[in-house]
Amino acid sequence: MMKKIALSLVLAASALAADWPHYRGPNMDGSTAEKATPWSEDGPKELWRVQVGTGCASMTVVGNRLFTAGYRDGKEVVQCLDIATGKELWSHGWAAKLGDYLFEGGPRATPTIDGERLYMVGADGHVACLATATGKPVWTKHLVKDFGGKHMDWGFCASPTIDGERVLIDCGGPGASTIALDKKTGATIWKAGDDEPGYGSVVLGAVDGKKTAVTFKAGAIVGNAAADGAPLWRFEWETPYKINAVTPLIVGDLIVFSSAYNHGAAALRVKDGKPERVWFTKDLYAQFNSPVQFKGALFGIDGEVGKRSALVCLDVQTGDEKWRARNVKNGSLILAGDRLLILTEVGELVLADASAAAFKELAPRKKILPGRCWVQPVLVNGVLFCRNNLGELVALK
Secondary structure, three states: OHHHHHHHHHHHHHHHHHOEOOOOOOOOOOEEOOOOOOOOOOOOOEEEEEEOOEOOOOOEEEOOEEEEEEEEOOEEEEEEEEOOOOOEEEEEEEEOOOOOOOOOOOOOOOOEEEOOEEEEEOOOOEEEEEEOOOOOEEEEEEHHHHHOOOOOOOOOOOOOEEEOOEEEEEEEEOOEEEEEEEOOOOOEEEEEOOOOOOOOOOEEEEEOOEEEEEEEOOOEEEEEEOOOOOEEEEEEOOOHHHOOOOOOEEEOOEEEEEEOOOOEEEEEEEEOOEEEEEEEEOOOOEOOOOOEEEOOEEEEEEEOOOOOEEEEEEEOOOOOEEEEEOOOOOEEEEEEOOEEEEEEOOOEEEEEEOOOOOOOEOOOOEEOOOOOOOOOOEEEOOEEEEEOOOOEEEEEO
């Protein structure tokens, strides 16, 4: 009997680990324990391909369902697809503008799944809580109308972050820069700060011995107590055009972040409520896709759209550059076990070693998508999901 119970617990844990319930994956750091297998010259097998609408929303996967969002027919539309076939099971939308300011437009945030509920932030500030099974609205809020949130040049991009009974969002309103809402009702639990919003998502972690909501704002990186929003610390970081778009990466006692526009990357350590810059480098200009780390090595896309670009590896503890692969252009990446899965801006799929020693590709490059690709791929149960900015979504084995 005990063996059966133990086996059930292992299977339940395995099923849970296989999900990708929010932006940046199961650990909110762009990684999964799954290991990608090298493919042949023909590339990974295509399972299905569908159109989900214009946008830069990534995908979340729970069980046999995939969730994403796109712009179509004058609306931002959250969609639920069958992961085996790509068939749409339900959709829910609201009237919105395309918002195509120097790029294709459409929703930027990624749906967050928490049990029976889905949470989504639209580019204009619409916040929706939907029933995961049916897509029916549970509650709605609006970051601008309800909290005075600041609509920055590229709109609201932060994906909702779940913390217990709270859903955390970078809002940018006066006295409501970061907000925590009751995930069941949408009621305000706390709101804090006056900073204008950035374009990344709130990330949770143990910082300076406290559970902290870390947010990369328009002009600073800030820490708030996750429980009540109390301000804990802040570190000024002003970037041209107020574009701080990377979601911070917490590695041990370090907080790693980066901006483009001739700024750079840095690591902070917070001690006794005071943030100290451990290192700074101009070897990594991460514009909007967040780096990943493995065994002390940091991997990120250095560059801006239309300008210099490369995949670089830095030492997490020192910021020293280990290598630079100039043949990997702008795009996004995730860590799959001890390997990097990279989707370049032009739609090439690259598999490489996550090694600080050298850049080593492990499979032939494969063109899998047309057009421009800025969206972070997702790997779940041996299936890789990738999409381009115009909404073409492909599933690869």
